[in-house]
Amino acid sequence: MTGKSLVRYFDKSYLEHLYEQYNDRKFIHPDPLEFLYNYPDLREREVVGIIASSLAYGQVKQILRSVSGILNVLGSRPSGFLKKVTLEELKSVFSNFKHRFTNDKELAVFLSNIGAILRKYGSLNFCFMKSYNKEHDIIPALLSFTRELRAGECDCYNSLVPLPTGKCAYKRLNLFLRWMVRKDNVDIGGWDNIPTSKLIIPLDVHMYRIALEHKLTERKQADMTSAVQITNSFKKFCPEDPVKYDFALTRLGMKSHYLINLERKHK
Incomplete structure (x- = not known):
């Protein structure tokens, strides 16, 4: 055939x-989605989701090892940790981090920007929804969210968050949205203010x-x-x-x- x-x-x-x-x-195993099952609180789960999905490139064993190492540092309340920690402290605690193309400094800036979003908006969902319009597709909100995750960075290559040009497939961010919006036996959901038809x-x-x-x-x-x-x-x-x-x-x-x-x- x-x-x-x-x-x-x-x-x-x-x-x-x-x-x-x-x-x-x-x-599920081995899939970074499995980390989200350990966080019943939505605001913690979305932080774990954006970290796990952003590192979801390369060999799966390395992905699981890298995500697990980060979450061990952030503890049971990663959102609270990131809202309080400074960029310099993140650079110090992750000074030996390496995940394929992602180095310690890139990770520290990424986590620091997540913390900044949480301080500014209260949650990743609130940040995403500020640019979401139910009358349009999800792409403008996705690009706005990307800009928030890249805040303060130059328009250059970033292994964790792509440029907000709308040209690449944004596979990892769309994966994050699938995890957070859909709810079934696999996807855990939580972002109920976005219909699955928009994914x-x-x-x-x-x-x-x-x-x-x-x-x-x-x-x-x-x-x-x-x-x-x-x-x-x-x-x-x-x-x-x-x-x-x-x-x-x-x-x-x-x-x-x-x-x-x-x-x-x-x-």
């Missing part, structure tokens, strides 16, 4: 089958491969335009929650069972 012959089976019935099969917490697919290499194979986009770049196109394609299957199948599909892709399972189901 070729990739092209499988296209006709990529429908709502198949996606619902995958969702029922894979959208379960037993498939954009967190476009990683696994989802991009699936999208190209099934003509959800024909763009040759995994950028924001592609992410929106793919999201709109998924809206044909589930308009109220286009990101619903993200976890199940990417889990299947990462486990290299995608074509095998699809063939078995439709023999």
Whole structure:
């Protein structure tokens, strides 16, 4: 069975089958989302979520190790810690930190900016909502949130927070939003003031491969335009929650069972 012959089976019935099969917490590990389950308080959970999602690049073992190390320092109330700590103190306590391209200074500035947001707005959600308009898509609010996370930085490369140009796919920030807005067996939710219909697919290499194979986009770049196109394609299957199948599909892709399972189901 070729990739092209499988296209006709990529429908709502198949996606619902995958969702029922894979959208379960037993498939979470190893995924940085698992850290959020330890924080029942929403304001703590959103801080953990932005840290975990921003570091979600590179090898998964290193991601879990890096996030765990940071959270051990921040303690049981990371929001309270970050609201009180200074940038210099953060530089000192994380002086030996290294996560792939992210060094100690970059992490310290990132955490300091989270603390500044918490002091200014009270929560990450309040910060995000200041630019959110229910009549429009979520991109303007996403870019405004990005600017807050990069406050005081030059317009240069940052391994944790991309430039607010709207050009890249913003995979990690869209992943954070998926975690915080959706609520089911996997995504823990909490941001109830944003409808799931506004979410954009967190476009990683696994989802991009699936999208190209099934003509959800024909763009040759995994950028924001592609992410929106793919999201709109998924809206044909589930308009109220286009990101619903993200976890199940990417889990299947990462486990290299995608074509095998699809063939078995439709023999």
